[in-house]
Amino acid sequence: AVVSTQSTGEDRGITDLFLMASREHDLNYLWSLRKLVKLSICNIDFSGEGLDISNITTLLQELIVTNCSLKCVTQIKGLGRLRSLKRLILTHNSLTDLDERTMLKLRELTDLQLGYNLLRNFPDVVTRMEKLEELSLIHNQISLLPDEVVQMRSLEKLHLDNNVLTELPEYVTLQLPQLRALTLENNKLKPNTRSTQQTRSKFYYKIGL
Secondary structure, three states, rough: OOEEEEEEOOOOEEEEEEEOOOOOOHHHHHHHOOOEEEEEOOOOOOOOOOOEEEOOOOOOOEEEEEEEOOOOOHHOOOHHHOOOOEEEEOOOOOOOOHHHHOOOOOOOOEEEOOOOOOOOOOOOHHHHHHOOOOEEEEOOOOOOOHHHHHHHOOOEEEEEEOOOOOOOOOOHHHOOOOOEEEOOOOOOOOOOOOHHHHHHHHOEEEEEO
């Protein structure tokens, strides 16, 4: 385990914790860390009983759980309690979908990273996360963007590299007012379509054709 500490008010407490371990019970001491605002966990297999953070401080603002064999977000028990969470990174897992009830409780979330998973569909629930500014779905198996994407009025950055998209609907470039970064490398987009031409003219972009 690697721990970094910094002053919090008059006392000192752990606010930022990075943990790599091979045994799930190595996490038992986390629940007393009431000053924690960032928790990073990787290379622990949670495919069985999952990760229980139901007693962790609700002040947590950033949660990173990578390469932990997660199949669904409900395996992170207590995730919906983290009402102050602004950044959630669940890359390099085995996610196939997002639990709507859990995700909609994360009302302050602005950054969601779901790259390197097994998502076949664009997760519809993210289109109802009103404060989301950055979304990464790189290295999944997504073939289609739903019409509901236009509801993401706060979205500034959308990363869709290394999926199987064949089309970029025009509404992505026309109806997302805050969008300023769109990356689409290594998809199956058709060259010289109107939507890809608009993308070139409006955004910082990386687009592989």
